[in-house]
Amino acid sequence: MLSLALPYRTWAHRLPAALKFGLLTLAMIGLMQIGTLAGQGAAVLIALALTASLGRRAMAQSLVTLRPLVWIVAVILIWDTLQGDFRLGVLFGLRVFAMVGLANVVTLTTPLPEIVALIERLAQPLAKFGISPRVPAISVALVIRFVPVLRARYDTLTEAWMARSARKPRTKLLAPLTFSLLDDADHMADALRARGGLALPHRGRD
Amino acid sequence: MERNVTLIGLFAALIVALGFVPAIPLGFGVPITLQSLGVMLAGAVLGSWRGALAVLLVQALVAIGLPVLAGGRGGLGIFVGPTAGFLIGWLPAAFVTGLIVERLRRVPVALAAGIGATLGGIVVMYALGIVGFWLVKNAGLKPEDAPMSLSAATLIMAPFIPGDMIKVVVTAFVTRTIAQYRPSALLARA
Numbered sequence: 001m002l003s004l005a006l007p008y009r010t011w012a013h014r015l016p017a018a019l020k021f022g023l024l025t026l027a028m029i030g031l032m033q034i035g036t037l038a039g040q041g042a043a044v045l046i047a048l049a050l051t052a053s054l055g056r057r058a059m060a061q062s063l064v065t066l067r068p069l070v071w072i073v074a075v076i077l078i079w080d081t082l083q084g085d086f087r088l089g090v091l092f093g094l095r096v097f098a099m100v101g102l103a104n105v106v107t108l109t110t111p112l113p114e115i116v117a118l119i120e121r122l123a124q125p126l127a128k129f130g131i132s133p134r135v136p137a138i139s140v141a142l143v144i145r146f147v148p149v150l151r152a153r154y155d156t157l158t159e160a161w162m163a164r165s166a167r168k169p170r171t172k173l174l175a176p177l178t179f180s181l182l183d184d185a186d187h188m189a190d191a192l193r194a195r196g197g198l199a200l201p202h203r204g205r206d
Numbered sequence: 207m208e209r210n211v212t213l214i215g216l217f218a219a220l221i222v223a224l225g226f227v228p229a230i231p232l233g234f235g236v237p238i239t240l241q242s243l244g245v246m247l248a249g250a251v252l253g254s255w256r257g258a259l260a261v262l263l264v265q266a267l268v269a270i271g272l273p274v275l276a277g278g279r280g281g282l283g284i285f286v287g288p289t290a291g292f293l294i295g296w297l298p299a300a301f302v303t304g305l306i307v308e309r310l311r312r313v314p315v316a317l318a319a320g321i322g323a324t325l326g327g328i329v330v331m332y333a334l335g336i337v338g339f340w341l342v343k344n345a346g347l348k349p350e351d352a353p354m355s356l357s358a359a360t361l362i363m364a365p366f367i368p369g370d371m372i373k374v375v376v377t378a379f380v381t382r383t384i385a386q387y388r389p390s391a392l393l394a395r396a
Contacts, residue, residue: 004271004272004273004280004281005271024282028286031345031346032345032346033345033346034346035346035347035348035351064279065279065280065281065283065284066283068279069287069288072288072289073288075362076343076362079354079358079362080354083352085351085352088347088351088352088354091346092288092342092343095342095345095346096287096288096342099283099286099287100283100284100286100287101283102283103281103282103283103285103286104281104282104283106281106282107271107280107281107282107283108271108281110271112270112271112272115270115271116270119266119270135211136266138211138215139211139214139215139218139263140263140266140267140270142211142212142215142216142218142219143215143218143219143222143263143264143267143274144267144272146215146216146219147219147222147223147274149219150216150219150220150223151223151226154223154227171240171243171376171380174243174247174376174380175379175380175383175384177220178220178247178251178380178384179384179387179388179391181216181217181219181220182213182216182384182388182391184212184216185209185212185213185215185216186209186212188208188212188216189208189209189211189212189213190208192208192211192212193208197207197208198207198208198211199207
């Protein structure tokens with residue numbers, strides 16, 4: 001499982017992650033206020049120019065996120081045309097593409113380790129509640145590690161089913177998949193406890 | 207502590223993994239993915255708080271830019287797009303589903319999970335999803351522009367509801383199976 005971040009460095013990688021998230025928030029607030037086609041159109045062009053400055057791969061990856069939005073924009077365009085105001089549908093479409101395009105620029109240029117470091121820093125106050133600040137990072141790692149495991153197990157269960165039945169399993173494999181997942185959770189909790197657990201360390205940081 | 211962390215992590219992984227199961231097209235061309243089924247199941251099995259935390263973990267993964275949503279989508283863009291309300295709505299959806307399974311202890315578990323998933327996974331989730339869509343649609347309008355009404359926004363989202371009703375039934379059956387064969391694992395009623 002790969003991050004959506006680009007596999008190479010660009011000019012935008014030099015900006016600190018916190019700054020990029022801050023700028024994005026400001027841009028979102030600004031875009032919600034703009035009600036003119038020219039304003040939203042300019043925002044789309046800026047998002048397009050920024051993405052293009054990151055290279056061809058960035059364009060392709062951003063398009064993957066934008067593609068599912070096309071149909072909903074189309075439905076709204078038809079709706080607004082029927083209501084007699086085609087312009088509102090265009091406004092909606094431009095805003096959606098501008099906002100999602102700009103957010104993609106931040107996602108594409110902020111590598112996962114930088115974000116995990118940000119999470120650990122933001123999670124420091126958890127120590128006050130007796131929870132190790134490592135919990136969020138461990139949880140993220142757990143999910144990333146187990147998604148391929150669950151996929152492989154689902155495939156195995158499907159093969160076993162097909163060997164026994166001519167019908168399709170549909171959702172019948174969900175219960176056995178959940179049982180195996182519950183077992184894994186127990187085993188992994190034991191393993192974590194055997195390695196010192198997630199309680200707070202007595203003093204200082206490791 | 208450790209078991210809570212691993213259970214929450216693994217149910218989050220299940221929600222992500224269900225995004226890889228091919229979308230089932232409904233009769234009238236609306237594709238449904240199984241990820242919101244994972245959300246209902248997390249609430250029904252883990253209960254309100256743990257279920258909501260499993261969803262929060264998935265949302266965090268989306269926000270930090272991992273392609274964990276169906277179709278390999280992810281990134282901050284999802285949170286500002288027209289479907290942002292649905293993604294955010296997953297959190298109260300799992301919580302409400304879990305809360306109802308926890309509270310309706312006298313009711314058979316399949317029925318409790320069904321009621322919970324209907325209220326959480328359909329009523330609450332669509333309320334947030336439709337309002338989110340309506341807000342994005344009407345943002346920044348000039349006074350002379352006619353805003354879209356909430357009922358119009360509801361009408362546009364309505365074709366997805368039958369798919370989610372199927373997921374409610376599946377959630378009820380899977381939760382009952384777990385209660386039958388592994389009652390200790392059904393933390394919502396432990």
